[in-house]
Amino acid sequence: MQPEKLNIKSWAEEDRPREKLLLKGKNALSDAELIAILIGSGNKTETAVELSKRILASVNNDLNQLAKLNLTDLMQFNGIGEAKAISIAAALELGRRRKESTEEKKIKISSSKNAYEAISDVLSDLPHEEFWVLYLNRKNEVIKRENISKGGVTGTVADGKIIFKNAINALASAVVLCHNHPSGNLNPSQADIELTKKMKGIGVLMDTPVIDHIIVGNNNYFSFADENLL
Numbered sequence: 235m236q237p238e239k240l241n242i243k244s245w246a247e248e249d250r251p252r253e254k255l256l257l258k259g260k261n262a263l264s265d266a267e268l269i270a271i272l273i274g275s276g277n278k279t280e281t282a283v284e285l286s287k288r289i290l291a292s293v294n295n296d297l298n299q300l301a302k303l304n305l306t307d308l309m310q311f312n313g314i315g316e317a318k319a320i321s322i323a324a325a326l327e328l329g330r331r332r333k334e335s336t337e338e339k340k341i342k343i344s345s346s347k348n349a350y351e352a353i354s355d356v357l358s359d360l361p362h363e364e365f366w367v368l369y370l371n372r373k374n375e376v377i378k379r380e381n382i383s384k385g386g387v388t389g390t391v392a393d394g395k396i397i398f399k400n401a402i403n404a405l406a407s408a409v410v411l412c413h414n415h416p417s418g419n420l421n422p423s424q425a426d427i428e429l430t431k432k433m434k435g436i437g438v439l440m441d442t443p444v445i446d447h448i449i450v451g452n453n454n455y456f457s458f459a460d461e462n463l464l
Contacts, residue, residue, distance in 0.1 A: 251283065265297065266290055272321045277313030285313050298453055301326040301359040302416075330355055340375040343368065346457030349410045349448050352376050357414040357450040363390040365413040367397050369406035370445075378404045392429060394436045401442045409437065411447040418452035422463070430458055 251267040260268075269289065270282035277285060289311055293299035300322075308319035333355050341352045352368055356379075363385040369378040380400050383390045390413060401409055411433060413426075422430075430447045437444040447458040458464050 265295070269322065272325055273314065273318040275313070280313065285311065289314070297326070298358055301330070302361055304361065326359075330359070340377070343370055343374045343376065343410060343445070346446055346448065346455065346460050349412070349446055349457070350450065350455040353379065353410075353412045353448060354450055354453075354455070356381075357412065358453060360414055361416055363414055363416060365390045365392045365411075367400065368410040368412060369401055369404045370408045370410065371405075372407045374408065374445075377406065392433070394433055397433065398436055398440050398442060401440065406442055408443050408445050410445055413449060415449055415451040420449050420451050420454060420456040422447075422449060422456060422458070427463065430463065434464060 251263060251270045254267065255263055255271070263271075266283055266286040269286035270276075273282050273286065276282040280288070289308070290300065292311075293303070305316065305319040305323060308314050308322055309316065314322075341348060343349050343352065349368060353366055356366065357364060365382045365385075367380050367382055368376050369380065371377050378400075382392050382396055385391065392411070392413070397409065397411075400406075411430065426447070426449065430444070433447075434444045444464065445459065446464065449456040
């Protein structure tokens, strides 16, 4: 006969996620244990922790990849209904916003890495393409970042009139173009290259130069400036 499966309540108190948090603090918990607290229970064959480990394993234990899953994706796991899926999605979104809200000091763009770090929090986890612009002052500090458009899985549209109207309103001295490739393929498409040339030309006329175009994907980036494509 198969031994009866133990549920979380049968574990030693210090091994239960909630009790472990109370006894040892939140830093002592693994990612799976934190997710287990969010979902509260597992299914007939898995504890909440075991289910959470399986969910994480499906994204190679990468929280950034987990954040890309939509509610339907999460609900494919036995034991994850709509309410639990919403709890996971909400917690990950709070984490993203917390990171964004703590960035009070102006970020200076002196390299492509700085530009990537200034925009990665809003572009890294998206299942669709979005186009953003970083507006910079004379010190190359980010004074504003603006979402220009949202598209599908394979493309989005960037309107030069909107980009440079916003630049005028923000009194920007330079701009950095940014968009994501949900596929993770960082190579620019021909459309990306043509768009960059067009925006560079408008920037010259407006005395608001385009100093880089960053493509974000899979926790990495491609820089037009680094590759001498500007």
